[in-house]
Amino acid sequence: AQTVTQSQPEMSVQEAETVTLSCTYDTSESDYYLFWYKQPPSRQMILVIRQEAYKQQNATENRFSVNFQKAAKSFSLKISDSQLGDAAMYFCAYRSGNQFYFGTGTSLTVIP
């Protein structure tokens, strides 16, 4: 069974600094997709970034980028130039076919 592990329940970062959130997953599939979602206190689930497993190039969306290591089954999220609005719960998710699996989340605090 596929599992997604976020080993850091809480993280903190100084404003304007860089932080990396970890995610590992377990799968025997070769074709899958990975996502990071942000959940601010408003409770909305907001897509941050996605990565196709067949792509070697790491995805980037403005200040957000991933470090995708397929062999290691690792999918970390790097947030550069952290802003107060980045404070949220972050969830890593894995999709294979039409099944989705989520990690337990990392709560990110941004310190002014």
Add this chain to the structure above:
Amino acid sequence: DAGITQSPRYKITETGRQVTLMCHQTWSHSYMFWYRQDLGHGLRLIYYSAAADITDKGEVPDGYVVSRSKTENFPLTLESATRSQTSVYFCASTRGGASNQPQHFGDGTRLSIL
């Protein structure tokens, strides 16, 4: 506006009562999902549906019932609510057969059972 909407946003009820959470999406997505979110557990799948009249159990289906008579609606019913079902419930949808597509989520329903 197009999107996925859940109602109600907040609900308080008593143990033993039946409660239905509504979910409506305007994208004609084939797949819809219900999750519950609890501290320390992340999102846990309750039920999902691949199309109208097709539903299947997820990780934590006990105590819940779903139906999907129309593609756009996917209500979740707690037939006899228990305190352990106090949680935040999220509905989500996605296109089938397009695996690079993420799930799109509603804003959630905070359900408290007294």
